[in-house]
Amino acid sequence: MADLGPYDLLLSVAERGSMGRAAAAHGVSQAAVSARVRSLEAALGVTLLERSPRGTTLTPAGALVAGWARSAVDAAEALEAGIASLRAEQSSRLRVAASLTVAEYLLPRWLVALRTRNPGTAVSLSSQNSTDVAADVLADRADVGFVEAPTVPDELDAQVVARDQLTVVVSPDHPWARRRHGIDAARLATTPLVAREHGSGTRSHLERAIGSLAEPVLELASTTAIKNAAAGGVAPAVLSSLAVAPDLAAGTLVAVPVRGVALHRALSAVWHRGRPLTGPSEDLVRIATGSG
Amino acid sequence: MADLGPYDLLLSVAERGSMGRAAAAHGVSQAAVSARVRSLEAALGVTLLERSPRGTTLTPAGALVAGWARSAVDAAEALEAGIASLRAEQSSRLRVAASLTVAEYLLPRWLVALRTRNPGTAVSLSSQNSTDVAADVLADRADVGFVEAPTVPDELDAQVVARDQLTVVVSPDHPWARRRHGIDAARLATTPLVAREHGSGTRSHLERAIGSLAEPVLELASTTAIKNAAAGGVAPAVLSSLAVAPDLAAGTLVAVPVRGVALHRALSAVWHRGRPLTGPSEDLVRIATGSG
DNA sequence: GTAGGGGCACAACCGCAGCTTATGGGTGCA
């Protein structure tokens, strides 16, 4: 598995136009940057930078690599931001409680954005189901919460920040993959699926939306396991659109439209009514809203 | 910048249920896995794995970290797949030519999927504009091409594999960000934008779609630079939806709907008519189609 | 014309991270 350090350095050099400036920005010597970029090029067998006595610019291949590297580095930054929020230091100025879907797929990116806007803020995250999130906010164990629940207690103010959609996904070989107009809700209700264990938020939301479900052909504990089973052709699965977006882009899974039933749900920020949002929490909610 | 190695290992352990099996899968000793996971936990200050004499399972925090890590590792794999295709070995069995948008945002993921399906295939990639891609395929310098052009030469067979949409993006503070119903085409045509240099495919497509454009307020060479300028509030920008998806999710940019004009374009696979797709190229096109 | 500054590369040295093998302690199953 690749170490992203050299790629981060490459992006820095590309952005600043010279190895020396990139070195200064990273707090290392110019020689170290030169050596690392050089060894990266050697490993790839491709020249990435056009050196000149006036600085460096990306070669065409370098620009392509830099674009790919940007995605990977951004994902790694989201990972780091999430982890930083898990450390649960006492001194954290902003305590966030979030449901699993939000915590897994949205919060890390929001935290990256928050950090660029508000570098000093330490954030602590606790993740659980939507009712527990509301309880944490009510009990002042969290400054702001993010939930999937359709309704929230009266003592909380709420604002919809994003919309999530339950998506039926199948393997590209599955017959449903070729149906351009998808399936109807009755068909979905009578087809055995690969599902989360009973009690998961996604599963209960689906049951509520279409009335009843056939007995699952397989119950698995993790989203990844379900995706693998669906991609392997075991049976269709129903997952959050946030969870399956990369797989749809990669072509390992295909989305099947469902007619006659609304499968989206709102994701809301909640906070204590009468205790208005303070600086960092307000920023976070605004960032989250921007993503809707 | 984080080294993804330990996270990759963590995912392996989580998937296989034991450190020993993960070690075997990675071709290292069990002691190395134990030490690395331990040092990862120490660095994060969080226990990720529940050890038992019968194996290991993820703690709740571990599951969250594993989910984030999965995204980062997948992005890194896409990066590696792209790089492998750039090495341009002579022995490459599948030669792909792709326009910049496809090469940057779609191909790496397709290549990851292709590799899992067809591990032995070596792929070489060349990226350029759409007309050059068609020329490469015609001259048999590439087995299959991916283009954005609305029409292709008669000697080529084509199949639409995905749809791309030009998206107007602004900073979250921009007045347009609050217009839920967006703007109309005339407003877009008369507003100075941050744009790619003249001649870029995205820019010429936009000009064709809305007739004329105001003189740009700023011309920049890279997509990233344009995004930064737009996010900084310089002016609105128009970019491929593929390019801005992560920024929309992070909330650093906000999409503005445009009424009265169709801004999508088709991305097509093309190949020599009469020289039907062979095994790996057929697989690749099928994977790409699955993403539509 | 020439001096200076900024830019990249090379050489020599060093410290530490991570791997290996070997071993020990623990649990469950036949």
Added chain:
DNA sequence: TGCACCCATAAGCTGCGGTTGTGCCCCTAC
């Protein structure tokens, strides 16, 4: 009771990546 499987620890080694110091090149400014 022994075996199989699991994880943790110890001790030794290798090599990657960092540092400083130096050289060369090109452009610019005086």
